Amino acid sequence: MLEKILETKREEIAALTLPDQVDVPHFSLYKALKKPKRSIGLIAEVKKASPSKGLIKEHFNPEEIAKGYEAGGADAISVLTDQKYFQGHRNYLTTVKKTVALPIMRKDFIISKQQIDETVRMGADAMLLIVGTVPINELKELYDYAYSLGLECLVEVHAKSELEELVSLFHPKIIGVNNRNLKTFETSLSQTDEMASLIPKGSLFVSESGIHHKEDLERVGKAGASGVLVGESLMRAVTPEEGISVLFGGESIVSSS
Numbered sequence: 001m002l003e004k005i006l007e008t009k010r011e012e013i014a015a016l017t018l019p020d021q022v023d024v025p026h027f028s029l030y031k032a033l034k035k036p037k038r039s040i041g042l043i044a045e046v047k048k049a050s051p052s053k054g055l056i057k058e059h060f061n062p063e064e065i066a067k068g069y070e071a072g073g074a075d076a077i078s079v080l081t082d083q084k085y086f087q088g089h090r091n092y093l094t095t096v097k098k099t100v101a102l103p104i105m106r107k108d109f110i111i112s113k114q115q116i117d118e119t120v121r122m123g124a125d126a127m128l129l130i131v132g133t134v135p136i137n138e139l140k141e142l143y144d145y146a147y148s149l150g151l152e153c154l155v156e157v158h159a160k161s162e163l164e165e166l167v168s169l170f171h172p173k174i175i176g177v178n179n180r181n182l183k184t185f186e187t188s189l190s191q192t193d194e195m196a197s198l199i200p201k202g203s204l205f206v207s208e209s210g211i212h213h214k215e216d217l218e219r220v221g222k223a224g225a226s227g228v229l230v231g232e233s234l235m236r237a238v239t240p241e242e243g244i245s246v247l248f249g250g251e252s253i254v255s256s257s
């Protein structure tokens with residue numbers, strides 16, 4: 001699946017035109033996760049559809065979803081911008097960014113500097129980089145390029161070998177362990193359990209995918225995650241606020257002052 005998505009990305013990059021730069025205030029994903037509003041940081045995802053689940057949210061309004069996530073006390077928002085496989089759009093990110101005062105992360109398959117320039121112009125605060133999508137030295141170059149433009153990166157791994165390769169080269173400020181197997185699409189929180197001890201002490205650790213219940217949250221928190229990235233379960237909730245409240249078992253928000 002990943003190879004198919006990357007093939008599409010290479011075609012898209014060849015035809016990429018940059019949007020106008022949006023003028024927006026910026027917020028740090030790292031700081032938001034370092035000092036979360038609850039016991040574990042929440043990156044709530046705006047996700048209309050996915051390769052594994054098809055259409056997730058029929059009546060999809062990114063602005064309303066983002067407002068609900070902010071009202072529900074999310075620490076940050078991830079917006080899927082891939083069109084072909086996730087029914088996302090880069091305009092959704094800009095809309096969300098203009099709607100809420102939270103760090104906004106672009107969730108896409110970023111393999112080139114042109115896409116990073118695009119991400120900056122869209123107004124994002126952070127973006128995803130996935131180990132294995134480009135050779136590791138190139139990933140480090142993309143990481144450095146993003147930070148030089150003021151964009152933070154969540155660097156994602158899907159396997160222990162990828163994490164070992166990553167940390168032998170550099171220690172990203174934020175590392176995500178994705179619990180989804182991209183071949184079978186199955187999610188297993190054992191991924192988080194098994195890789196937790198390999199995350200460098202100075203990096204923030206985010207557990208991604210397959211987190212549906214309070215028990216899942218507790219399990220990855222116990223394993224050492226500072227944050228979680230949650231899409232589907234929040235998108236299927238009656239409202240985003242209720243989804244967050246149920247996921248956190250009603251845990252109240254700590255005031256940031």
Ligand SMILES: O=C(O)c1ccccc1NCC(=O)[C@H](O)[C@H](O)COP(=O)(O)O
Pocket residue numbers: 001045047050051052053178180182185187208209210211229230231232233
């Ligand atoms: O979600 C998919 O089906 C998928 C398939 C192939 C590559 C990536 C995919 N998802 C991206 C993500 O990592 C998730 O959107 C994110 O972690 C949230 O996951 P979930 O809470 O399980 O929706």
